[in-house]
Amino acid sequence: MIRLPQLLLNATFAIVAWGQSSSNASTFTNPILSKGGADPWVIRYDDWYYMTYTTNDDVTLLRSQVLTDWDSAESKVIFTPPPSLNYSTDLWAPELHHLDGAWYIIFTADPHNDSPSPEVDMYCPYNCPAVYHRMYVLEGHGSNPWSADFVYKSQLNTYDQFAIDGTYFQHASGLYHIYSCWYTQYAAWPANLCITKLENPWTVSSPFSERQIISVPSLPWEKTPYGRVENDRLSSNEGPQQLINEKTGQQFLVYSAARSDNRNYCLGLLELAPNGDPMNPSDWRKHQYPVFYQNPSESAYGVGHASFVKSPDGSEDWIVYHGMQDPNNGWSARTIRTQRFSWNEDGMPSFPKPGYGPYQDPSGQ
Numbered sequence: 001m002i003r004l005p006q007l008l009l010n011a012t013f014a015i016v017a018w019g020q021s022s023s024n025a026s027t028f029t030n031p032i033l034s035k036g037g038a039d040p041w042v043i044r045y046d047d048w049y050y051m052t053y054t055t056n057d058d059v060t061l062l063r064s065q066v067l068t069d070w071d072s073a074e075s076k077v078i079f080t081p082p083p084s085l086n087y088s089t090d091l092w093a094p095e096l097h098h099l100d101g102a103w104y105i106i107f108t109a110d111p112h113n114d115s116p117s118p119e120v121d122m123y124c125p126y127n128c129p130a131v132y133h134r135m136y137v138l139e140g141h142g143s144n145p146w147s148a149d150f151v152y153k154s155q156l157n158t159y160d161q162f163a164i165d166g167t168y169f170q171h172a173s174g175l176y177h178i179y180s181c182w183y184t185q186y187a188a189w190p191a192n193l194c195i196t197k198l199e200n201p202w203t204v205s206s207p208f209s210e211r212q213i214i215s216v217p218s219l220p221w222e223k224t225p226y227g228r229v230e231n232d233r234l235s236s237n238e239g240p241q242q243l244i245n246e247k248t249g250q251q252f253l254v255y256s257a258a259r260s261d262n263r264n265y266c267l268g269l270l271e272l273a274p275n276g277d278p279m280n281p282s283d284w285r286k287h288q289y290p291v292f293y294q295n296p297s298e299s300a301y302g303v304g305h306a307s308f309v310k311s312p313d314g315s316e317d318w319i320v321y322h323g324m325q326d327p328n329n330g331w332s333a334r335t336i337r338t339q340r341f342s343w344n345e346d347g348m349p350s351f352p353k354p355g356y357g358p359y360q361d362p363s364g365q
Contacts, residue, residue, distance in 0.1 A: 027358035028068035031335035035071075038260075038322045038334040039093040039165075039239070041307045042067070049309065050145050051320075052094040052105065053336065059094045059105055059138065063146055067309065067318060067338060067362050078150045079138055081109065086155070087136045089113045093165045093239070093305070096145055097201070099175070103140035103148045104201045106156070108133050108164040108179075126233045128188035134158055135166040135179060137202040154202040159211065161185045163194075165238045165305075168201065169253070169278060176278050177204060178253065180238035181213070190235040192216045193255060193270075195278060206279075214284045215270055217257060221290050222268065224259035234259045237268070239305040248347040251276075256304035257290065260334075263301035263327035267292035267351070292319070292351040300354035301327040302334065313364030317341050323354055 039054040051062040051070060058080040064073035081088045087109035094107035110132040120131060135156040142148030156166065156177060166179035174197060181194035193215040196206040217235035220227035224234035239256035251272040258264040269287040276283030294301045306321035319341050324333035339359060341351045 026361050028361055029357040029359070030337035030339075030355070032068050032320075032338050033070040033336045036332070036334060037336045038331065039305045040320045040322060040336045041093070041095040042309045042320045042338075043096055043098075043307075044309050044312075045098065046144055047312075048144070048146070050096055052096055054092045054094070056090055056092070059091060059107060059150075061096070061145060066365050067311070067320075068365065070336070074146075078140075079105070079152070081152075084111075086111045086132070086134065087152075090133070092133075095167055095307075097168050098145075099168065099170075099201050102201075103142065103145050103150070104153075104168075105138040105140070105150060106135060106166050106168065106201075107138070108135055108166060110134070123186040124188040125186075126188040126231075128162075128186060130164065131162055131186065131188070133162055133164050134160075135163045135177070139202070156202065157196075157204040158194075159208045162187075164191075165240065165256075167240050167242065168198075169195070169240075169242050171251070171278050173277065174198065175201065178214075178240045180236070180240070181211075183213075188233075190217045190232040191238055193237045193240055193253075197279060210279070212279050212281055214253075214278075214281045215255065215268075215286060219257075219268075219286075219288065221264070221266060221293070222257040224262060224264055226258075226264055236260075241307055243308050243349060245343060245347045245349070247343070249274075250347045252349065253284070254291070254306060254308075254349075256306075258304075260302065260304065261330035263294055263324075265302040265304040266290040266294065267304055267306060267321075269349070271348075287348075291349065292321070292354065295353045295355055298353070298355040299325050300356070301325070303337075303354045311340075311362035311364055315363050317343075317349075318362060319351060321354070 037053045062073040062075045091109045114129045137153045138150045139153040140148030140150040162182045169176040199205040243252040253270040257268045269291045270284045273283045303323040320338045322334045
């Protein structure tokens with residue numbers, strides 16, 4: 001065997017190592033926030049990414065110039081509710097929106113740490129710990145969300161019924177509130193998707209008689225356990241998010257289905273008919289299979305509650321979501337991840353299998 005001089009051999013190793021380092025510098029691995037988290041909402045504004053997620057006790061805002069590393073992000077609490085109010089505990093799934101020149105954060109909360117008294121719980125056919133959860137709105141004014149001062153604005157009317165995971169749906173016909181709801185005040189299950197028309201970001205204009213249910217968990221993968229038939233307990237549609245195909249103009253609603261603390265949590269898809277009315281349930285078409293779901297080969301389970309954002313140069317679409325590696329640990333096991341997605345020829349979003357990477361960094365990062 002021909003032996004290279006040691007100096008040349010060392011130089012060869014150095015070149016290879018440099019090449020590996022250079023390649024690795026342009027990749028990332030999931031999760032993108034190592035301390036854990038759930039219900040991520042990310043937007044991009046003026047060269048910054050902004051994230052909110054469930055912290056339970058407050059609304060925390062993070063900002064980062066890269067999408068794939070939130071451990072190094074700046075962070076500040078922008079709202080801590082006073083005690084003993086209807087929205088003082090269990091703050092879930094905050095979302096940050098820029099509407100009509102102002103910043104709005106929509107979130108859900110309750111007054112009793114998710115624990116109704118026996119006098120209330122007895123009305124539910126199944127245990128209903130979230131019976132007091134309602135939707136609330138913060139308003140902020142400023143050139144960007146980081147400099148805005150947020151104040152409590154209002155409760156969003158959900159007719160004194162359970163409401164979680166609310167989002168704004170923007171349409172040519174106006175602004176709408178879509179959220180997870182029950183049929184009645186004490187129904188407990190299933191959790192459906194409801195829609196109401198808004199007068200402005202904090203005021204519902206629809207009377208209760210016009211509230212519409214646009215999706216119920218009717219398919220096997222929307223139920224927990226999979227395909228449950230004897231009752232609707234743990235059957236859920238929640239976490240709705242608007243997604244628009246910018247090339248075709250198709251309007252989608254991506255939502256989470258099944259149960260958020262176990263392996264079967266996944267994403268489903270509703271599509272609004274061309275020129276459809278968001279308040280008309282028959283104008284929404286549910287796709288019969290989940291579009292994003294567990295990947296046991298990579299121990300990626302319970303993937304759901306997503307938001308969508310562009311790469312820094314605007315050329316790519318990215319999904320930000322939570323998932324778990326060990327489904328036996330339930331909600332505490334959730335961490336926040338991101339991956340690139342694309343579009344099919346029919347205009348449908350095409351999501352990848354969830355995993356940990358390494359993946360190529362977003363374009364322009």
